[in-house]
Amino acid sequence: MTANPSCDRRALLDAAGIDKDAIAAHLGLPRPLRKSQLALDYGIAFERQVTRQEEGALVPLLRQALGLALPAASYKDINSVGSDSTSPMGLRHTHTSSLILSAARHQSEPYTLLDHPVLTLNVAGQQAYLEPDVIAFHHDDIFHIVEIKSFPVIHGQPDPVKVTAALTQAAAYVLAMRELLAGFPPDRVSDTVILINPRNFSRHPTATRYNAAPQIRHLSRHLARLRRMPDLLDTLPAGTTCDLVPGPDAVPTRPRDEVIAALATMQPHYVPTCRNHCDLAAYCRTEARNRDSIGALGPAVRDDLAGIDTITAALNLADGHMRPTADRTDVTHALRHAQRIHDELRNDNT
Template structure:
C-alpha cells in the first residue's frame, strides 16, 4: 500500500543514501509538525545537511569531538560489566525491583544488521517478554518503527528498554549532568522527546500483538546522567505523560505524507547528483525544486533543523514576520509580512474585516512610536 508513496519518496531523495529519523529530526517533528518541506525531507530520508550546504546555506550543526567522546565514554561506563552501573542506579536510586536476569543486545541478528530483519527480531523478543515468557530484563538497541504521517519509519536504535514490575521502561543515557537533582530543562526536554517517540513506537508494536499498550509500557522515562560534576551515574524518572500525549496527537494530526506527495509536481527531486556523480546539480535547479514546497520557518528551527538557514533566507526575502518569532508575530494576527504591517501602520493599506481590530491597535502603537521618535530624535 505504501508502494507508490515509497516510489515518490525515493525519487525525492534520489541517489543519496537513506537517512533514518534521529534525535534532531524528531525534535523538529515535535517543534514544527506543520512544515511540509521538513516532513517530506525527513520522510524520504534525504540528507538535509547536504542539501542545505549545496543550496548555499550550510547548517551550523556539528558535534564537538569532546561532546561525542564524553557521551560515548559515559554510555560505555553505564553499560560496562553487563550493565552493572545501570542496574545499580535503577535499584538504588529509583528503588525498582529489577530481577537478576540476562540482557539482549538487538544490534544485529546473527551478523545481519538490515533494519527489517532487526525489526522482526525485536518484535518477536519484546512481544514474548510482554507476554511474560521472555528470558531477559534489558534490551539494548531494539529496532522500532514509528508511523509518521501514515508512513512507517525506522528509529535509530540507541536506547535500552528494561522490564521491571511487568512493564517496559525506556532509558535515556545522556552525558549532561544532574546537578543537585536538577538538569538543564532544555536538554531534558530534547532527551524526553526522543524517548517519547520510542514509547509510542513500542506501544504500537505491542498493541498490534494484542497487548494493552498503556499497561505494558510506562510513560515514566528513566534518565541516566552523570551526578553533579562527577562521572558517576545517577538516575531520575521524567514524567513524559504530557509529552507522549502531545507527540501522539501531533502524529495523528499530521498531514498524511501520501497527501503531501500527491500535491508535488511530477518529477520533483532533491537529488544532488541526478546523474550519479558527486553533488553536481546546478544550485539554481535545486533551489527551484525546494521552492516548490512550502516551508514553515520559525526561529526555533535554528536549534534543530539543518534547512533552517535556507528557510530563514527565504522568509527574509519575503519580509515574512516569521523572522521575528511567535512572540512578535502573534501581535499581528492575520498579517504575514513586515511590508503589510508597515502599510497598515501608516494607513496606506485598508485592513480587511478580520484585521480591523488589530489595525486599530497597530495604528495606536504607531502613533505612540511616532511621538517618541519625534521627542527623542537624535538623542542617545
C-alpha cells in the same frame, strides 16, 4: 522528524528520501552545528560506564528513579546479535521483537533490561527502523524507556531544551514499542521515561523520571498527519522536484534558482533548534527572517508573544508606533516594559 515534527518541508523531503545535505552543499549553505568528536566520545564513554555490567550501575539507578525494591535484572544487549552492531537491522529487529514479546507474555525473567533494541515505527505508511541508544526496562508488566544522555544535571537542573528534545526522541521509542505490542493495552509501555545523565560536573550518573505524555501526544498527531502524506503532496504544484540532476561527474547541474523555487513550495516551520539537526537550517532561517516571522526567534518568544505574527508588529507595539487591539493589551504592556528596561540598560552603558 522527532526534533521538528511540525515542519511540512522536512516531512516531504524525508518521505521522498531527498538528500538534504546534497541540497545544502549545492546551495552553498553552511552546515548545521555538529557535536564535536570530543563530545561524542564523552557520550559513548558515559553510556558504556552506565551500562557496564561489572559496575552494576543501572539497577540502583532504576531503583532510585522508579522506587522499586529491585533486587537485580537480567541484561541483554541486542547489539550482540549476529556478528556485531553492523548486523542487518532486520535480524536485530526480529530478535528485539521476540525478546520484548516474550517478556510481555511472561516468558522471561520479571525484570529485564534490553539494551540497543531495534524497533520499527510506521512513518507515512513506511516502516522506519529506529536504532535507539536506549534500554527498554520491563518490570511488573510495564515497559519503561530508559535513555542515557551525556548532558549534565547541574544542581538538579538539566538544560530544559535538551530535556524536551530527549523526551521527544523517547516518545518515538514509546510509540514504536506500542506498535510492537499491538494487542496489549497501550499502558503496558509507560508514558514515564527515565533519563540518565551525569550529575553536576562529574561522570557520576543520576536518573530522573519524566512524564513524556505531552511529547507522545504531539508526535502521535504528527505521525497521523504524515500518514496522510497524499494530502501534503496535494499542496505541491504538479511536477515539483528536488532532483539536483547530477552530471556524469556527480556534480549537480540543476540551477540553484530552481531548487530554491521547489523548496519554496513546501511549508517550513523554522525554529532555532533546527540549527542542531537539519542541513537546511541556514536556508530556512534566512527565509524566516525575510518573512519577518516571529517563529524565527524560537518557541519561547512565539509563545510569549502569542497573537503577534511578525517581528515588525512586535517592535511597533513596543515603541508605540502601533496601537494595540484589546486582545494585545497585556502583551503590549510586557513589550513596553521590556523596551524600557532595554533602553535603561543601554543608557547606563553609554
